[in-house]
Amino acid sequence: MTTPGDNSQTSINDTDMPLLAHLLELRNRLLRAVLSVLVVFISLIYWANDIYLMLAAPLQKHLPESSQMIATDIVAPFLTPFKMTAILSVFIAMPYILHQAWAFISPGLYRHEKRFAFPLLFSSVILFYLGQAFAYFVVFPLAWAILIHAGPEGIQVLPDISSYLNIVLKMFFAFGLAFEIPIATVLMVWSGLTTVESLREKRPYVIVGVFVVGMLLTPPDIFSQILLAIPMWILFELGILFAGIKRSDSQPNAE
Template sequence: MTSRSAGESVTAADKEKLENARPANDSPNPEEPQEEMSLIDHLLELRNRLLKVVLAVLICFAAIYPFANDLYLWLSQPLRDLLPEGQMMIATDVTSPFFAPLKLALTLSVFAAIPYILFQIWSFIAPGLYKHEKKLAFPLLFSSVVLFYLGAVFAYFVVFPLVFGFFTTIGPEGISEMPDINSYLTFVLKMFFAFGVAFEIPIAVILMILAGITTPADLAAKRPYVVVGCFIIGMLLTPPDIISQTLLAVPMWILFELGILFGRMAYRQTADDTEADA
Protein backbone atom coordinates (compact mmCIF):
# COMPACT_ATOMS: atom_id res chain seq x y z
CA MET A 1 0.00 0.00 0.00
CA THR A 2 2.80 2.35 0.93
CA SER A 3 4.82 1.69 -2.22
CA ARG A 4 1.74 2.01 -4.42
CA SER A 5 0.87 5.37 -2.82
CA ALA A 6 4.41 6.54 -3.29
CA GLY A 7 4.34 5.41 -6.91
CA GLU A 8 1.03 7.15 -7.49
CA SER A 9 2.29 10.36 -5.88
CA VAL A 10 5.41 10.30 -8.00
CA THR A 11 3.35 9.74 -11.11
CA ALA A 12 0.99 12.57 -10.21
CA ALA A 13 3.93 14.87 -9.59
CA ASP A 14 5.48 13.94 -12.91
CA LYS A 15 2.19 14.59 -14.67
CA GLU A 16 1.91 17.98 -13.01
CA LYS A 17 5.44 18.88 -14.11
CA LEU A 18 4.66 17.82 -17.66
CA GLU A 19 1.46 19.84 -17.72
CA ASN A 20 3.27 22.91 -16.39
CA ALA A 21 6.04 22.52 -18.95
CA ARG A 22 3.76 21.88 -21.93
CA PRO A 23 2.60 25.50 -22.54
CA ALA A 24 6.22 26.62 -22.68
CA ASN A 25 7.02 24.00 -25.30
CA ASP A 26 3.85 24.69 -27.26
CA SER A 27 4.14 28.48 -27.24
CA PRO A 28 3.21 30.06 -30.57
CA ASN A 29 5.70 31.43 -33.04
CA PRO A 30 6.43 35.06 -32.07
CA GLU A 31 6.07 35.99 -35.73
CA GLU A 32 2.49 34.69 -35.86
CA PRO A 33 -0.60 36.68 -34.75
CA GLN A 34 -0.92 36.21 -31.00
CA GLU A 35 -4.66 36.30 -30.48
CA GLU A 36 -7.71 35.47 -32.52
CA MET A 37 -10.71 37.79 -32.58
CA SER A 38 -14.29 36.80 -33.20
CA LEU A 39 -16.32 38.14 -36.09
CA ILE A 40 -18.15 40.54 -33.75
CA ASP A 41 -14.84 41.86 -32.42
CA HIS A 42 -13.62 42.44 -35.99
CA LEU A 43 -16.82 44.29 -36.89
CA LEU A 44 -16.60 46.46 -33.78
CA GLU A 45 -12.97 47.24 -34.53
CA LEU A 46 -13.87 48.11 -38.12
CA ARG A 47 -16.68 50.37 -36.94
CA ASN A 48 -14.35 52.23 -34.58
CA ARG A 49 -11.80 52.72 -37.35
CA LEU A 50 -14.45 54.03 -39.74
CA LEU A 51 -15.76 56.46 -37.13
CA LYS A 52 -12.24 57.78 -36.62
CA VAL A 53 -11.83 58.21 -40.38
CA VAL A 54 -15.13 60.12 -40.66
CA LEU A 55 -14.16 62.30 -37.70
CA ALA A 56 -10.77 63.08 -39.28
CA VAL A 57 -12.42 64.07 -42.57
CA LEU A 58 -14.90 66.32 -40.73
CA ILE A 59 -12.09 68.00 -38.79
CA CYS A 60 -10.19 68.65 -42.03
CA PHE A 61 -13.37 69.95 -43.63
CA ALA A 62 -13.98 72.36 -40.75
CA ALA A 63 -10.44 73.69 -41.15
CA ILE A 64 -10.56 73.95 -44.96
CA TYR A 65 -14.08 75.24 -45.65
CA PRO A 66 -13.45 78.86 -44.50
CA PHE A 67 -10.83 79.08 -47.27
CA ALA A 68 -12.92 77.27 -49.91
CA ASN A 69 -13.36 80.30 -52.17
CA ASP A 70 -9.65 81.16 -52.09
CA LEU A 71 -8.77 77.53 -52.78
CA TYR A 72 -11.10 77.51 -55.78
CA LEU A 73 -9.41 80.63 -57.16
CA TRP A 74 -6.03 78.94 -56.72
CA LEU A 75 -7.30 75.77 -58.39
CA SER A 76 -8.70 77.65 -61.37
CA GLN A 77 -5.59 79.80 -61.79
CA PRO A 78 -4.06 77.66 -64.60
CA LEU A 79 -7.18 78.21 -66.73
CA ARG A 80 -7.90 81.81 -65.81
CA ASP A 81 -4.34 82.82 -66.73
CA LEU A 82 -4.95 81.57 -70.27
CA LEU A 83 -8.35 83.16 -70.87
CA PRO A 84 -8.34 86.20 -73.20
CA GLU A 85 -8.64 89.60 -71.59
CA GLY A 86 -12.21 90.40 -70.63
CA GLN A 87 -13.30 86.76 -70.41
CA MET A 88 -13.90 84.98 -67.14
CA MET A 89 -15.40 81.88 -65.63
CA ILE A 90 -19.17 81.85 -65.08
CA ALA A 91 -21.78 80.00 -63.03
CA THR A 92 -24.63 78.63 -65.12
CA ASP A 93 -26.49 77.32 -62.08
CA VAL A 94 -27.85 79.46 -59.25
CA THR A 95 -26.36 77.14 -56.60
CA SER A 96 -22.96 76.68 -58.26
CA PRO A 97 -21.20 79.55 -56.42
CA PHE A 98 -22.04 77.76 -53.17
CA PHE A 99 -21.78 74.08 -54.06
CA ALA A 100 -18.62 74.24 -56.18
CA PRO A 101 -16.38 75.54 -53.32
CA LEU A 102 -18.21 73.19 -50.92
CA LYS A 103 -17.46 70.19 -53.14
CA LEU A 104 -13.86 71.29 -53.46
CA ALA A 105 -13.47 71.66 -49.69
CA LEU A 106 -14.94 68.21 -49.07
CA THR A 107 -12.68 66.59 -51.67
CA LEU A 108 -9.59 68.32 -50.31
CA SER A 109 -10.59 67.15 -46.82
CA VAL A 110 -10.51 63.55 -48.00
CA PHE A 111 -7.17 64.13 -49.75
CA ALA A 112 -5.71 65.74 -46.63
CA ALA A 113 -6.92 62.88 -44.43
CA ILE A 114 -5.49 60.14 -46.67
CA PRO A 115 -2.40 59.57 -44.44
CA TYR A 116 -4.61 59.14 -41.38
CA ILE A 117 -7.05 56.95 -43.34
CA LEU A 118 -4.23 54.66 -44.43
CA PHE A 119 -2.91 54.63 -40.87
CA GLN A 120 -6.29 53.33 -39.68
CA ILE A 121 -6.26 50.69 -42.41
CA TRP A 122 -2.76 49.70 -41.32
CA SER A 123 -3.79 49.51 -37.66
CA PHE A 124 -6.72 47.27 -38.60
CA ILE A 125 -4.78 44.75 -40.69
CA ALA A 126 -1.39 44.84 -38.91
CA PRO A 127 -2.31 42.43 -36.06
CA GLY A 128 -3.04 39.72 -38.62
CA LEU A 129 0.25 40.07 -40.49
CA TYR A 130 3.47 38.18 -40.02
CA LYS A 131 6.66 39.97 -39.12
CA HIS A 132 8.16 39.86 -42.62
CA GLU A 133 4.82 41.03 -44.08
CA LYS A 134 4.79 44.05 -41.77
CA LYS A 135 8.24 45.03 -43.02
CA LEU A 136 6.84 45.35 -46.54
CA ALA A 137 3.30 46.58 -45.82
CA PHE A 138 4.18 49.84 -44.08
CA PRO A 139 6.63 51.07 -46.76
CA LEU A 140 4.06 50.22 -49.43
CA LEU A 141 1.34 52.23 -47.65
CA PHE A 142 3.66 55.19 -47.17
CA SER A 143 4.82 55.05 -50.79
CA SER A 144 1.22 54.88 -52.05
CA VAL A 145 0.38 58.15 -50.25
CA VAL A 146 3.45 59.91 -51.61
CA LEU A 147 2.85 58.67 -55.15
CA PHE A 148 -0.80 59.74 -55.10
CA TYR A 149 0.15 63.25 -54.04
CA LEU A 150 2.91 63.35 -56.65
CA GLY A 151 0.36 62.43 -59.31
CA ALA A 152 -1.90 65.31 -58.28
CA VAL A 153 1.05 67.75 -58.19
CA PHE A 154 2.18 66.58 -61.64
CA ALA A 155 -1.32 67.13 -63.01
CA TYR A 156 -1.59 70.66 -61.60
CA PHE A 157 1.85 72.01 -62.52
CA VAL A 158 2.60 70.11 -65.75
CA VAL A 159 -0.59 68.80 -67.31
CA PHE A 160 -3.06 71.62 -66.65
CA PRO A 161 -1.05 74.44 -68.30
CA LEU A 162 -0.51 72.36 -71.44
CA VAL A 163 -4.06 71.00 -71.66
CA PHE A 164 -5.77 74.35 -71.00
CA GLY A 165 -3.38 76.07 -73.39
CA PHE A 166 -4.47 73.62 -76.06
CA PHE A 167 -8.19 73.99 -75.36
CA THR A 168 -8.17 77.79 -75.21
CA THR A 169 -6.52 78.13 -78.63
CA ILE A 170 -8.25 75.45 -80.67
CA GLY A 171 -11.79 76.87 -80.58
CA PRO A 172 -13.47 78.46 -83.63
CA GLU A 173 -13.16 82.17 -84.28
CA GLY A 174 -15.84 84.34 -82.71
CA ILE A 175 -16.51 81.91 -79.82
CA SER A 176 -15.93 83.37 -76.37
CA GLU A 177 -14.75 80.74 -73.91
CA MET A 178 -16.32 81.22 -70.48
CA PRO A 179 -16.02 77.92 -68.58
CA ASP A 180 -18.62 76.99 -65.96
CA ILE A 181 -17.12 76.76 -62.47
CA ASN A 182 -18.89 73.48 -61.66
CA SER A 183 -17.88 71.81 -64.94
CA TYR A 184 -14.31 72.97 -64.46
CA LEU A 185 -14.19 71.52 -60.94
CA THR A 186 -15.52 68.16 -62.15
CA PHE A 187 -12.91 68.07 -64.90
CA VAL A 188 -10.05 68.99 -62.56
CA LEU A 189 -11.00 66.44 -59.89
CA LYS A 190 -11.25 63.75 -62.55
CA MET A 191 -7.74 64.61 -63.74
CA PHE A 192 -6.39 64.60 -60.17
CA PHE A 193 -7.91 61.18 -59.57
CA ALA A 194 -6.66 59.79 -62.90
CA PHE A 195 -3.06 60.90 -62.36
CA GLY A 196 -3.11 59.99 -58.66
CA VAL A 197 -4.22 56.44 -59.45
CA ALA A 198 -1.84 56.19 -62.41
CA PHE A 199 1.09 57.02 -60.14
CA GLU A 200 0.16 53.99 -57.99
CA ILE A 201 1.36 51.63 -60.74
CA PRO A 202 4.65 50.73 -58.97
CA ILE A 203 2.71 49.71 -55.86
CA ALA A 204 0.33 47.58 -57.92
CA VAL A 205 3.24 45.89 -59.70
CA ILE A 206 5.04 45.12 -56.44
CA LEU A 207 1.86 43.72 -54.86
CA MET A 208 1.24 41.44 -57.84
CA ILE A 209 4.81 40.15 -57.62
CA LEU A 210 4.62 39.58 -53.86
CA ALA A 211 1.25 37.83 -54.19
CA GLY A 212 2.71 35.39 -56.69
CA ILE A 213 0.39 36.49 -59.50
CA THR A 214 3.34 37.20 -61.76
CA THR A 215 7.10 37.59 -61.72
CA PRO A 216 9.41 40.43 -62.77
CA ALA A 217 10.57 38.39 -65.76
CA ASP A 218 7.00 37.85 -66.98
CA LEU A 219 6.18 41.56 -66.65
CA ALA A 220 9.33 42.52 -68.53
CA ALA A 221 8.36 40.13 -71.33
CA LYS A 222 4.93 41.81 -71.60
CA ARG A 223 6.41 45.31 -71.90
CA PRO A 224 5.11 46.01 -75.47
CA TYR A 225 1.54 45.19 -74.43
CA VAL A 226 1.87 47.35 -71.33
CA VAL A 227 3.00 50.36 -73.41
CA VAL A 228 -0.04 50.00 -75.67
CA GLY A 229 -2.28 49.59 -72.60
CA CYS A 230 -0.86 52.79 -71.07
CA PHE A 231 -1.88 54.80 -74.14
CA ILE A 232 -5.33 53.18 -74.17
CA ILE A 233 -5.84 54.06 -70.49
CA GLY A 234 -4.57 57.58 -71.18
CA MET A 235 -7.13 57.88 -73.95
CA LEU A 236 -9.96 56.76 -71.65
CA LEU A 237 -9.06 58.82 -68.58
CA THR A 238 -8.07 62.11 -70.18
CA PRO A 239 -9.71 64.57 -72.60
CA PRO A 240 -9.60 63.64 -76.30
CA ASP A 241 -6.33 65.36 -77.13
CA ILE A 242 -2.94 63.83 -77.80
CA ILE A 243 -1.15 66.08 -75.28
CA SER A 244 -2.97 64.95 -72.14
CA GLN A 245 -3.04 61.33 -73.33
CA THR A 246 0.73 61.34 -73.82
CA LEU A 247 1.32 63.14 -70.52
CA LEU A 248 -0.52 60.35 -68.73
CA ALA A 249 0.70 57.38 -70.80
CA VAL A 250 4.44 58.17 -70.65
CA PRO A 251 4.58 58.56 -66.83
CA MET A 252 2.54 55.35 -66.50
CA TRP A 253 5.10 53.48 -68.58
CA ILE A 254 8.01 54.95 -66.61
CA LEU A 255 6.31 54.05 -63.33
CA PHE A 256 5.72 50.54 -64.63
CA GLU A 257 9.45 50.19 -65.23
CA LEU A 258 10.14 51.46 -61.70
CA GLY A 259 7.63 48.93 -60.38
CA ILE A 260 9.54 46.11 -62.10
CA LEU A 261 12.83 47.41 -60.69
CA PHE A 262 11.60 47.60 -57.10
CA GLY A 263 9.59 44.42 -57.61
CA ARG A 264 12.80 42.52 -58.36
CA MET A 265 14.28 43.80 -55.10
CA ALA A 266 11.17 42.82 -53.12
CA TYR A 267 11.09 39.44 -54.89
CA ARG A 268 14.67 38.68 -53.85
CA GLN A 269 14.01 39.88 -50.30
CA THR A 270 10.95 37.65 -50.00
CA ALA A 271 12.90 34.68 -51.29
CA ASP A 272 15.68 35.35 -48.76
CA ASP A 273 13.14 35.59 -45.91
CA THR A 274 11.55 32.31 -47.00
CA GLU A 275 14.93 30.56 -47.02
CA ALA A 276 15.76 32.02 -43.62
CA ASP A 277 12.44 30.82 -42.18
CA ALA A 278 13.03 27.36 -43.69
Protein backbone atom coordinates in the same frame (compact mmCIF):
# COMPACT_ATOMS: atom_id res chain seq x y z
CA MET B 1 -22.08 21.45 -13.05
CA THR B 2 -23.02 22.39 -16.58
CA THR B 3 -25.56 20.88 -18.87
CA PRO B 4 -25.06 20.22 -22.59
CA GLY B 5 -27.10 23.33 -23.29
CA ASP B 6 -24.72 25.39 -21.14
CA ASN B 7 -21.72 24.00 -23.02
CA SER B 8 -23.23 24.92 -26.36
CA GLN B 9 -24.02 28.43 -25.12
CA THR B 10 -20.44 28.84 -23.88
CA SER B 11 -19.11 27.67 -27.27
CA ILE B 12 -21.31 30.17 -29.11
CA ASN B 13 -20.15 33.02 -26.89
CA ASP B 14 -16.50 32.04 -27.39
CA THR B 15 -16.87 32.21 -31.16
CA ASP B 16 -19.11 35.28 -31.31
CA MET B 17 -17.23 37.62 -28.98
CA PRO B 18 -14.07 37.95 -31.13
CA LEU B 19 -16.25 38.77 -34.15
CA LEU B 20 -18.19 41.36 -32.15
CA ALA B 21 -14.93 42.82 -30.88
CA HIS B 22 -13.62 43.14 -34.45
CA LEU B 23 -16.83 44.79 -35.59
CA LEU B 24 -16.69 47.27 -32.73
CA GLU B 25 -13.08 48.08 -33.51
CA LEU B 26 -13.95 48.51 -37.19
CA ARG B 27 -16.75 50.88 -36.25
CA ASN B 28 -14.42 52.92 -34.05
CA ARG B 29 -11.79 53.11 -36.78
CA LEU B 30 -14.38 54.26 -39.32
CA LEU B 31 -15.74 56.87 -36.93
CA ARG B 32 -12.24 58.23 -36.34
CA ALA B 33 -11.61 58.39 -40.09
CA VAL B 34 -14.89 60.25 -40.72
CA LEU B 35 -14.19 62.57 -37.80
CA SER B 36 -10.76 63.43 -39.20
CA VAL B 37 -12.35 64.40 -42.51
CA LEU B 38 -14.93 66.54 -40.71
CA VAL B 39 -12.26 68.31 -38.67
CA VAL B 40 -10.28 69.14 -41.80
CA PHE B 41 -13.43 70.21 -43.65
CA ILE B 42 -14.57 72.52 -40.86
CA SER B 43 -11.08 74.03 -40.75
CA LEU B 44 -11.10 74.75 -44.49
CA ILE B 45 -14.72 75.68 -45.22
CA TYR B 46 -14.10 79.38 -44.51
CA TRP B 47 -11.58 79.45 -47.39
CA ALA B 48 -13.70 77.36 -49.78
CA ASN B 49 -13.93 80.09 -52.41
CA ASP B 50 -10.20 80.81 -52.20
CA ILE B 51 -9.43 77.10 -52.59
CA TYR B 52 -11.54 76.93 -55.71
CA LEU B 53 -9.86 80.01 -57.16
CA MET B 54 -6.50 78.37 -56.51
CA LEU B 55 -7.73 75.28 -58.35
CA ALA B 56 -8.94 77.40 -61.26
CA ALA B 57 -5.74 79.46 -61.47
CA PRO B 58 -4.08 77.28 -64.17
CA LEU B 59 -7.14 77.79 -66.38
CA GLN B 60 -7.70 81.48 -65.67
CA LYS B 61 -4.12 82.31 -66.65
CA HIS B 62 -4.88 81.26 -70.22
CA LEU B 63 -8.35 82.77 -70.58
CA PRO B 64 -8.60 85.78 -72.91
CA GLU B 65 -9.12 89.12 -71.23
CA SER B 66 -12.74 89.20 -72.38
CA SER B 67 -13.49 85.75 -70.95
CA GLN B 68 -14.24 84.53 -67.46
CA MET B 69 -15.60 81.50 -65.69
CA ILE B 70 -19.36 81.31 -65.33
CA ALA B 71 -21.95 79.38 -63.33
CA THR B 72 -24.91 78.03 -65.31
CA ASP B 73 -26.71 76.83 -62.18
CA ILE B 74 -27.94 79.22 -59.51
CA VAL B 75 -26.58 77.06 -56.66
CA ALA B 76 -23.26 76.29 -58.38
CA PRO B 77 -21.36 79.26 -56.85
CA PHE B 78 -22.08 77.79 -53.42
CA LEU B 79 -22.05 74.03 -54.03
CA THR B 80 -19.00 73.84 -56.27
CA PRO B 81 -16.47 75.30 -53.79
CA PHE B 82 -18.24 73.33 -51.05
CA LYS B 83 -17.77 70.09 -53.02
CA MET B 84 -14.14 70.93 -53.79
CA THR B 85 -13.39 71.58 -50.12
CA ALA B 86 -15.03 68.30 -49.06
CA ILE B 87 -12.94 66.29 -51.52
CA LEU B 88 -9.79 68.17 -50.54
CA SER B 89 -10.52 67.31 -46.90
CA VAL B 90 -10.54 63.61 -47.79
CA PHE B 91 -7.23 64.00 -49.62
CA ILE B 92 -5.61 65.80 -46.68
CA ALA B 93 -6.95 63.32 -44.12
CA MET B 94 -5.93 60.32 -46.23
CA PRO B 95 -2.74 59.54 -44.23
CA TYR B 96 -4.77 59.36 -41.01
CA ILE B 97 -7.49 57.30 -42.73
CA LEU B 98 -4.89 54.84 -43.97
CA HIS B 99 -3.32 54.78 -40.52
CA GLN B 100 -6.68 53.67 -39.09
CA ALA B 101 -6.93 50.98 -41.77
CA TRP B 102 -3.39 49.84 -40.98
CA ALA B 103 -4.10 49.72 -37.24
CA PHE B 104 -7.13 47.51 -37.93
CA ILE B 105 -5.47 44.97 -40.24
CA SER B 106 -1.90 44.92 -38.87
CA PRO B 107 -2.65 42.61 -35.88
CA GLY B 108 -3.65 39.89 -38.34
CA LEU B 109 -0.44 40.08 -40.36
CA TYR B 110 2.71 38.07 -39.90
CA ARG B 111 5.92 39.82 -38.95
CA HIS B 112 7.42 39.61 -42.45
CA GLU B 113 4.16 40.90 -43.92
CA LYS B 114 4.20 43.90 -41.60
CA ARG B 115 7.78 44.64 -42.59
CA PHE B 116 6.77 45.16 -46.21
CA ALA B 117 3.15 46.29 -45.85
CA PHE B 118 3.86 49.55 -44.03
CA PRO B 119 6.50 50.83 -46.54
CA LEU B 120 4.13 49.98 -49.38
CA LEU B 121 1.29 51.82 -47.64
CA PHE B 122 3.46 54.86 -46.99
CA SER B 123 4.87 54.95 -50.51
CA SER B 124 1.40 54.57 -52.04
CA VAL B 125 0.26 57.74 -50.23
CA ILE B 126 3.32 59.66 -51.39
CA LEU B 127 2.89 58.48 -54.98
CA PHE B 128 -0.79 59.44 -54.96
CA TYR B 129 0.09 62.97 -53.84
CA LEU B 130 2.89 63.17 -56.40
CA GLY B 131 0.47 62.21 -59.14
CA GLN B 132 -1.89 64.99 -58.17
CA ALA B 133 0.94 67.51 -57.92
CA PHE B 134 2.16 66.47 -61.37
CA ALA B 135 -1.35 66.99 -62.76
CA TYR B 136 -1.72 70.45 -61.19
CA PHE B 137 1.72 71.91 -61.88
CA VAL B 138 2.60 70.23 -65.20
CA VAL B 139 -0.47 68.89 -66.99
CA PHE B 140 -3.07 71.55 -66.24
CA PRO B 141 -1.13 74.60 -67.49
CA LEU B 142 -0.15 72.85 -70.71
CA ALA B 143 -3.53 71.23 -71.35
CA TRP B 144 -5.58 74.38 -70.75
CA ALA B 145 -3.25 76.49 -72.90
CA ILE B 146 -3.62 74.08 -75.80
CA LEU B 147 -7.37 73.56 -75.47
CA ILE B 148 -8.22 77.25 -75.16
CA HIS B 149 -5.97 78.57 -77.93
CA ALA B 150 -6.63 75.70 -80.34
CA GLY B 151 -10.25 76.67 -80.98
CA PRO B 152 -11.50 78.67 -83.95
CA GLU B 153 -11.41 82.44 -83.80
CA GLY B 154 -14.56 84.27 -82.85
CA ILE B 155 -15.52 81.69 -80.19
CA GLN B 156 -15.63 83.19 -76.71
CA VAL B 157 -14.45 80.79 -74.02
CA LEU B 158 -16.68 80.83 -70.91
CA PRO B 159 -15.87 77.73 -68.81
CA ASP B 160 -18.52 76.57 -66.36
CA ILE B 161 -17.21 76.19 -62.82
CA SER B 162 -19.03 72.89 -62.22
CA SER B 163 -17.82 71.33 -65.46
CA TYR B 164 -14.29 72.49 -64.74
CA LEU B 165 -14.36 70.90 -61.29
CA ASN B 166 -15.58 67.59 -62.72
CA ILE B 167 -12.78 67.53 -65.30
CA VAL B 168 -10.15 68.48 -62.74
CA LEU B 169 -11.26 65.83 -60.23
CA LYS B 170 -11.27 63.20 -62.96
CA MET B 171 -7.71 64.11 -63.88
CA PHE B 172 -6.60 64.25 -60.23
CA PHE B 173 -7.85 60.72 -59.66
CA ALA B 174 -6.43 59.54 -62.98
CA PHE B 175 -2.93 60.79 -62.26
CA GLY B 176 -3.10 59.81 -58.58
CA LEU B 177 -4.02 56.23 -59.48
CA ALA B 178 -1.56 56.15 -62.38
CA PHE B 179 1.28 56.91 -59.99
CA GLU B 180 0.28 53.80 -58.00
CA ILE B 181 1.45 51.55 -60.84
CA PRO B 182 4.81 50.70 -59.17
CA ILE B 183 2.99 49.55 -56.03
CA ALA B 184 0.55 47.43 -58.03
CA THR B 185 3.39 45.92 -60.06
CA VAL B 186 5.43 45.03 -56.98
CA LEU B 187 2.43 43.51 -55.22
CA MET B 188 1.55 41.35 -58.23
CA VAL B 189 5.09 39.97 -58.38
CA TRP B 190 5.45 39.45 -54.62
CA SER B 191 2.08 37.72 -54.37
CA GLY B 192 2.97 35.31 -57.16
CA LEU B 193 0.27 36.48 -59.58
CA THR B 194 2.95 37.13 -62.18
CA THR B 195 6.70 37.29 -62.63
CA VAL B 196 9.17 39.95 -63.69
CA GLU B 197 9.94 38.00 -66.86
CA SER B 198 6.25 37.77 -67.74
CA LEU B 199 5.78 41.51 -67.25
CA ARG B 200 8.77 42.24 -69.45
CA GLU B 201 7.35 40.03 -72.18
CA LYS B 202 4.05 41.93 -71.99
CA ARG B 203 5.77 45.34 -72.26
CA PRO B 204 4.44 46.07 -75.81
CA TYR B 205 0.87 45.44 -74.66
CA VAL B 206 1.41 47.62 -71.59
CA ILE B 207 2.68 50.48 -73.74
CA VAL B 208 -0.41 50.31 -75.94
CA GLY B 209 -2.61 50.02 -72.84
CA VAL B 210 -1.23 53.10 -71.10
CA PHE B 211 -1.88 55.21 -74.20
CA VAL B 212 -5.44 53.90 -74.39
CA VAL B 213 -5.95 54.72 -70.71
CA GLY B 214 -4.47 58.17 -71.29
CA MET B 215 -6.94 58.71 -74.12
CA LEU B 216 -9.90 57.71 -71.94
CA LEU B 217 -8.99 59.61 -68.77
CA THR B 218 -7.74 62.94 -70.09
CA PRO B 219 -9.27 65.78 -72.10
CA PRO B 220 -9.42 65.16 -75.85
CA ASP B 221 -5.97 66.50 -76.73
CA ILE B 222 -2.92 64.47 -77.61
CA PHE B 223 -0.61 66.32 -75.21
CA SER B 224 -2.63 65.47 -72.08
CA GLN B 225 -2.81 61.85 -73.20
CA ILE B 226 0.95 61.72 -73.65
CA LEU B 227 1.56 63.43 -70.30
CA LEU B 228 -0.41 60.65 -68.61
CA ALA B 229 0.77 57.73 -70.72
CA ILE B 230 4.52 58.41 -70.55
CA PRO B 231 4.65 58.60 -66.70
CA MET B 232 2.54 55.44 -66.49
CA TRP B 233 5.02 53.63 -68.71
CA ILE B 234 7.99 54.91 -66.69
CA LEU B 235 6.30 53.94 -63.42
CA PHE B 236 5.58 50.48 -64.80
CA GLU B 237 9.29 50.07 -65.58
CA LEU B 238 10.18 51.25 -62.06
CA GLY B 239 7.77 48.71 -60.60
CA ILE B 240 9.47 45.94 -62.56
CA LEU B 241 12.87 47.19 -61.37
CA PHE B 242 11.90 47.24 -57.68
CA ALA B 243 10.14 43.88 -57.91
CA GLY B 244 13.26 42.36 -59.48
CA ILE B 245 15.51 43.83 -56.77
CA LYS B 246 13.26 42.43 -54.02
CA ARG B 247 13.20 39.02 -55.68
CA SER B 248 16.97 38.83 -55.98
CA ASP B 249 17.37 39.88 -52.34
CA SER B 250 14.98 37.22 -51.11
CA GLN B 251 16.50 34.29 -53.02
CA PRO B 252 19.44 33.67 -50.64
CA ASN B 253 17.07 33.63 -47.68
CA ALA B 254 14.88 31.09 -49.41
CA GLU B 255 17.86 28.76 -49.86
